[in-house]
Amino acid sequence: MYERGISSAVIKRLPRYYRYLGELLEKDVIRISSKELSVKMNVTASQIRQDLNNFGGFGQQGYGYNVEYLYTEIGRILGLDRQNHVIIIGAGNLGQALANYADFERRGFVVCAIFDVNPEVIGKDIRGIVVRSMEDLQSFIAENKVDIAAITVPRQNAAKVAADLVQYGIKAIWNFAPTDLHLPPEVVSENVHLAESLMRLSYKLKNASEDLSEAERGDGD
Amino acid sequence: MYERGISSAVIKRLPRYYRYLGELLEKDVIRISSKELSVKMNVTASQIRQDLNNFGGFGQQGYGYNVEYLYTEIGRILGLDRQNHVIIIGAGNLGQALANYADFERRGFVVCAIFDVNPEVIGKDIRGIVVRSMEDLQSFIAENKVDIAAITVPRQNAAKVAADLVQYGIKAIWNFAPTDLHLPPEVVSENVHLAESLMRLSYKLKNASEDLSEAERGDGD
Numbered sequence: 001m002y003e004r005g006i007s008s009a010v011i012k013r014l015p016r017y018y019r020y021l022g023e024l025l026e027k028d029v030i031r032i033s034s035k036e037l038s039v040k041m042n043v044t045a046s047q048i049r050q051d052l053n054n055f056g057g058f059g060q061q062g063y064g065y066n067v068e069y070l071y072t073e074i075g076r077i078l079g080l081d082r083q084n085h086v087i088i089i090g091a092g093n094l095g096q097a098l099a100n101y102a103d104f105e106r107r108g109f110v111v112c113a114i115f116d117v118n119p120e121v122i123g124k125d126i127r128g129i130v131v132r133s134m135e136d137l138q139s140f141i142a143e144n145k146v147d148i149a150a151i152t153v154p155r156q157n158a159a160k161v162a163a164d165l166v167q168y169g170i171k172a173i174w175n176f177a178p179t180d181l182h183l184p185p186e187v188v189s190e191n192v193h194l195a196e197s198l199m200r201l202s203y204k205l206k207n208a209s210e211d212l213s214e215a216e217r218g219d220g221d
Numbered sequence: 222m223y224e225r226g227i228s229s230a231v232i233k234r235l236p237r238y239y240r241y242l243g244e245l246l247e248k249d250v251i252r253i254s255s256k257e258l259s260v261k262m263n264v265t266a267s268q269i270r271q272d273l274n275n276f277g278g279f280g281q282q283g284y285g286y287n288v289e290y291l292y293t294e295i296g297r298i299l300g301l302d303r304q305n306h307v308i309i310i311g312a313g314n315l316g317q318a319l320a321n322y323a324d325f326e327r328r329g330f331v332v333c334a335i336f337d338v339n340p341e342v343i344g345k346d347i348r349g350i351v352v353r354s355m356e357d358l359q360s361f362i363a364e365n366k367v368d369i370a371a372i373t374v375p376r377q378n379a380a381k382v383a384a385d386l387v388q389y390g391i392k393a394i395w396n397f398a399p400t401d402l403h404l405p406p407e408v409v410s411e412n413v414h415l416a417e418s419l420m421r422l423s424y425k426l427k428n429a430s431e432d433l434s435e436a437e438r439g440d441g442d
Contacts, residue, residue: 011424015417019399042401078420079427093321097314101415103399109419148422172426174419178240178324180263188425190418194322196236197411198330198395199299201369203232204409205393206300 006054013051014074016041021071033064084109085145086174089161090152091116091124091131094176098150099126109148113140141168150174151181227275234272235295237262242292254285305330306366307395310382311373312337312345312352315397319371320347330369334361362389371395372402 020041024032034052038045052070075081086104088095091114098104099111114131116122124131132140140146149170153161158177165173166187173189175181178196183189241262245253255273259266273291296302307325309316312335319325320332335352337343345352353361361367370391374382379398386394387408394410396402399417404410 011421014424015414015420016401018420019414019417023400077424079423080420084423084426093314093318097318098415100314103416104419107416107420109423147426148419171429172422174422179244180237186429188422188429190422190425192413192415192418193236193240194319194413195324195328196240197413198325198369199236199239199301199328200232201393201395201409201411202300202305202330203235203298204411205305205368208392208407208409 010051010054013043014078017048017051018071018074018078018080021067021074024067025071029067031064031066037065080108082108084147086111086148086150087140087146088114088150088152089116089134089137089165090150090154090176091118091121091126092152095150095152096126098152099129102127112144112146115140137164138168141165141170146170148172148174150176152176155179231272231275234264235299238269238272239292239295239299239301242288242295245288246292250288252285252287258286301329303329305368307332307369307371308361308367309335309371309373310337310355310358310386311375312339312342312347313373316371316373317347319373320350323348333365333367336361358385359389362386362391367391369393369395371397373397376400 020037034045034048038048041048052065072081086109088098088111091099095114095116099114104111111129114126114129115134115137116131117134121131122133149165149172151158151161151165151173155177158175158179158181162173162175162181162183166184171187173181173183173187175189175191176194178193180191181189241258255266255269259269262269273286293302307330309319309332312320316335316337320335325332332350335347335350336355336358337352338355342352343354370386370393372379372382372386372394376398379396379400379402383394383396383402383404387405392408394402394404394408396410396412397415399414401412402410
């Protein structure tokens, strides 16, 4: 209950803490100070203490953090202590890539079905998951526990697919289509806009190389 | 030159402006007011005016923005007015998905080569791009213009691949491996951490459903 009202900035950082703590666990590290963790993660120790205090704080003065305990607690806060059943809409390259990510399964995300409209891919077997026809989407959701739907269809079809998913009762959408979906407030979502990430990289590259060529010409800033 | 010293929050929003303006252009919209654009994008009109003022502001009092001009200018600022040559390291599902994204090419990102260590995929043809051996990486970079390298290899190999790329002269890395790369300051990067996005979605879903079940039980907040 104590994790209510936490800023989205903190939530944004939690998966990163979880990832780092998982790496420490793999290396059999039992405990870590906020200072060590801060060096590893390249944030300030006070930021780490502040972030983790949001969840009641799991550190002990003079001892630091118990890695396994913190890892488990953050996992619980993120909802990784239960299985999330995922369906993927769109069996193109990206949809198939997501279906093939065994890493997700370790975190409790189980891909249970993939859907597509293309007869050429319907029936195809991806890691034991058969691509189904979009015509079966409604009945599949009605008959199975589905927590999350990933949308990897082309932009022009995304809004319709999202509306259908919401109508069929889906409450969480992981959107890869390069468009912003308009969803009712009770439906949560995360967007992965690959093209936008690539454009930001292009911006950084352009400005870094302009800075560089100015420095080379000697006219500085 | 006026686009120096712009906050990263503004930079983060630019690709989204670019996307919306592109959609307007497709619909043959010639001009738009900051108010209309703000409704469409679900941000305040003053935010839009403030953001665009960073670049000298392209709006005219009483007229609004010329869509094509603004689209072209933001594209130029993002560096989309020139071709960026991209190589992909890792020809797994994700690497192949990126290579197949024709959408990137429209924005000037041309995938010119894909590399892998797996003999089973080396030689495979993806949309006319042949998968090459990692052994050819250094000579390829030496002999061709390469602006951006995407890393889609497993986590445990990512640091080594990044170090090699930097050594061979790459200045921009698009990282999909679920790890933070340690790069020299002159190398820019963007991370796409899919698992972290999925965990944030899981968090939102968990908290939304807890809120809901509390409301159903009638014990509110």
